Amino acid sequence: MRRLDVNSEDTHAPAYAGRWFTHDVPKYRLPSEGMSADAAYQLIHDELNLDGNPALNLASFVTSWMEPQADALAAETLDKNMIDEDEYPQTEVIHQRVVSMIGRLFHAPAGEHPTGTATIGSSEAIMLAMLAHKRAWQHRRREAGLDTERPNLVIGADVHTCWEKFANFFEVQARIAPMEEDRFTIGAAEVEALIDERTIAVAGVLGTTFTGQMDDLKGIDELLATVNEREGWQIPLHIDAASGGFVVPFSEPELEWDFRLPRVRSINVSNHKFGLVYPGMGTVIFRDRSDLPDDLIFHINYLGGDMPNYSLNFSRPSNSVVLQYFNFLRLGRAGYERIVATVLENAQALAASISGIEGLSLLNDGSRFPIVALRSDDDGLNLTALSHTLRERGWIVPAYTLPANAQRITVLRMVIRESFSRDMVDLLAHDVHAAVKAQRSGGPRRERPRTRIHC
Numbered sequence: 001m002r003r004l005d006v007n008s009e010d011t012h013a014p015a016y017a018g019r020w021f022t023h024d025v026p027k028y029r030l031p032s033e034g035m036s037a038d039a040a041y042q043l044i045h046d047e048l049n050l051d052g053n054p055a056l057n058l059a060s061f062v063t064s065w066m067e068p069q070a071d072a073l074a075a076e077t078l079d080k081n082m083i084d085e086d087e088y089p090q091t092e093v094i095h096q097r098v099v100s101m102i103g104r105l106f107h108a109p110a111g112e113h114p115t116g117t118a119t120i121g122s123s124e125a126i127m128l129a130m131l132a133h134k135r136a137w138q139h140r141r142r143e144a145g146l147d148t149e150r151p152n153l154v155i156g157a158d159v160h161t162c163w164e165k166f167a168n169f170f171e172v173q174a175r176i177a178p179m180e181e182d183r184f185t186i187g188a189a190e191v192e193a194l195i196d197e198r199t200i201a202v203a204g205v206l207g208t209t210f211t212g213q214m215d216d217l218k219g220i221d222e223l224l225a226t227v228n229e230r231e232g233w234q235i236p237l238h239i240d241a242a243s244g245g246f247v248v249p250f251s252e253p254e255l256e257w258d259f260r261l262p263r264v265r266s267i268n269v270s271n272h273k274f275g276l277v278y279p280g281m282g283t284v285i286f287r288d289r290s291d292l293p294d295d296l297i298f299h300i301n302y303l304g305g306d307m308p309n310y311s312l313n314f315s316r317p318s319n320s321v322v323l324q325y326f327n328f329l330r331l332g333r334a335g336y337e338r339i340v341a342t343v344l345e346n347a348q349a350l351a352a353s354i355s356g357i358e359g360l361s362l363l364n365d366g367s368r369f370p371i372v373a374l375r376s377d378d379d380g381l382n383l384t385a386l387s388h389t390l391r392e393r394g395w396i397v398p399a400y401t402l403p404a405n406a407q408r409i410t411v412l413r414m415v416i417r418e419s420f421s422r423d424m425v426d427l428l429a430h431d432v433h434a435a436v437k438a439q440r441s442g443g444p445r446r447e448r449p450r451t452r453i454h455c
């Protein structure tokens with residue numbers, strides 16, 4: 001986090017030869033006078049040109065383009081607060097329709113009472129799901145006359161940082177199954193070694209942050225069936241489908257990763273990834289209303305009416321929910337299928353054209369998730385330096401080291417989104433080839449890889 005620069009008297013000097021304003025404007029102190037809206041717009045607009053170009057950002061899964069009609073709806077709904085259900089009842093109706101469509105896409109069982117809510121992203125969705133599982137575990141323990149100390153959560157080292165955040169903030173021990181140099185996901189064996197009577201939940205990932213792969217969700221589900229039965233436990237399985245939840249249902253509808261697996265009690269998805277809406281929106285869905293303990297629901301009446309609420313935030317924008325509804329109506333299943341097929345094709349084309357480069361091997365060829373991940377063989381291509389060279393052309397392609405025990409491996413990862421055309425794929429592949437050639441002729445640069453990645 002940036003430190004506050006409390007002493008700085010740095011100012012914006014007038015630009016455009018004084019056309020907009022002629023006085024210095026403080027950067028770190030509230031200016032004593034304002035300026036015209038045109039001037040403020042121009043000043044900020046110009047400064048933001050220093051940001052990377054979202055269209056060239058292959059580091060992020062997050063949507064950077066929507067249709068103009070979506071932009072219009074977003075602008076029209078900017079002024080509505082999602083929490084004011086009594087004031088904006090139709091927005092709440094749309095919210096419910098969106099959650100219902102997602103629940104049904106994930107095969108929420110009709111015989112139960114699936115329930116869910118939109119969130120600000122998958123991080124909030126995961127916090128809410130895990131809080132529910134922690135509280136449900138505490139209730140079960142108390143009813144059985146047992147203590148509720150030292151709850152734990154079993155995850156793989158392939159999870160997103162928000163999982164460690166949950167464990168840290170909500171005081172649950174994170175039991176993390178490490179990666180190995182030839183395994184970047186987890187399965188039943190890794191989970192079995194870590195679960196016990198204090199496990200509030202096991203989480204599996206559909207589309208991991210690091211390599212874009214899938215944990216053995218079916219295997220973990222079967223393991224939990226056996227262990228729960230044998231020990232009399234009720235350990236639930238949560239699926240983190242942040243990136244894969246809007247891919248697999250359209251590309252491999254027969255793949256069972258969701259509520260079709262009986263131990264899956266909750267799922268999160270990031271709508272701002274392949275749900276194709278701008279940041280920030282995620283969704284959490286519980287298999288049944290009973291997975292969400294009543295004592296976590298707050299009833300608020302000061303906005304009018306009685307509104308049950310389960311969220312971390314209170315106020316939040318409503319436009320992302322409206323945008324998700326727009327995409328659902330606009331695209332339908334067929335539209336999502338077309339888009340997913342195209343991004344997968346483009347990812348595979350990119351993988352094919354750079355996989356031939358000597359010294360690089362593919363960790364992910366884009367066939368299941370639209371992600372191309374490469375590692376450097378031991379001959380010393382420096383992927384961090386390669387990432388910097390690509391940045392000079394404007395491409396944002398992160399290089400990072402994998403978590404333990406695969407920390408010796410550096411990975412270059414590219415996420416292919418809808419807005420990334422085949423032509424862009426060819427241009428990027430060309431520049432990767434050129435950057436490799438330049439590195440080979442100049443000798444490897446010695447730079448330490450960064451461990452932080454953006455998703």
Ligand SMILES: *Cc1c(COP(=O)(O)O)cnc(C)c1O
Binds near residue numbers: 123243281282
């Ligand atoms: C992106 C991502 C997250 C975090 O999601 P946000 O919507 O950015 O909060 C969590 N898990 C996985 C697997 C992700 O890809």
